[in-house]
Amino acid sequence: xxxxxxxxxxxxxxxxxxxxxxxxxxxxxxxxxxxxxxxxxxxxxxxxxxxxxxxxxxxxxxxxxxxxxxxxxxxxxxxxxxxxxxxxxxxxxxxxxxxxxxxxxxxxxxxxxxxxxxxxxxxxxxxxxxxxxxxxxxxxxxxxxxxxxxx
Numbered sequence: 001x002x003x004x005x006x007x008x009x010x011x012x013x014x015x016x017x018x019x020x021x022x023x024x025x026x027x028x029x030x031x032x033x034x035x036x037x038x039x040x041x042x043x044x045x046x047x048x049x050x051x052x053x054x055x056x057x058x059x060x061x062x063x064x065x066x067x068x069x070x071x072x073x074x075x076x077x078x079x080x081x082x083x084x085x086x087x088x089x090x091x092x093x094x095x096x097x098x099x100x101x102x103x104x105x106x107x108x109x110x111x112x113x114x115x116x117x118x119x120x121x122x123x124x125x126x127x128x129x130x131x132x133x134x135x136x137x138x139x140x141x142x143x144x145x146x147x148x149x150x151x
Contacts, residue, residue: 017080020148024076024140025069028095031139032068035132040064048124068136071106075099076140091149092141099137103129 039045048054075098079091086094107126 020080021073021076023147024079024143025072027143028072028075028099028136028140029065029069031135032072032132033065035135036064036068037061039128039131044124045128048128068132071099071102071133072136072140075102075136079140079144090141091145092138095141095144096134096137099133099140103133 075095078098079086079095083091083094086097088094088097103126107122107129110125111122
């Protein structure tokens with residue numbers, strides 16, 4: 001049977017974990033969104049949107065932010081939960097590893113959904129996703145390093 005002190009300690013630890021998770025998620029999501037917005041004004045992105053009949057405003061402003069926050073939450077969670085198990089000592093590199101694992105999983109799943117356009121997804125989509133996921137990983141890793149490993 002748990003005592004009140006250990007139950008309170010677990011709640012405090014859980015609350016601290018989720019505070020860290022939200023901070024890291026916000027940083028990663030913002031970095032992803034800013035990079036996506038910068039990419040979305042390029043001529044290649046305009047041709048990509050036209051080829052697949054993708055609307056600009058919902059994609060660039062809303063879906064990129066929601067997607068960045070979802071991916072950032074996953075990367076942040078695994079960084080916090082399995083920090084010591086990820087190879088390398090630098091938190092930025094750890095976050096980049098997790099970020100690119102997420103990117104490759106998303107790219108693999110997107111080619112399974114539409115195998116007819118697999119070559120397009122693998123070349124153009126991956127090329128446009130690399131800067132987004134790079135920014136997300138750097139943002140999460142940098143904030144983690146600055147806030148939680150500075151001591």
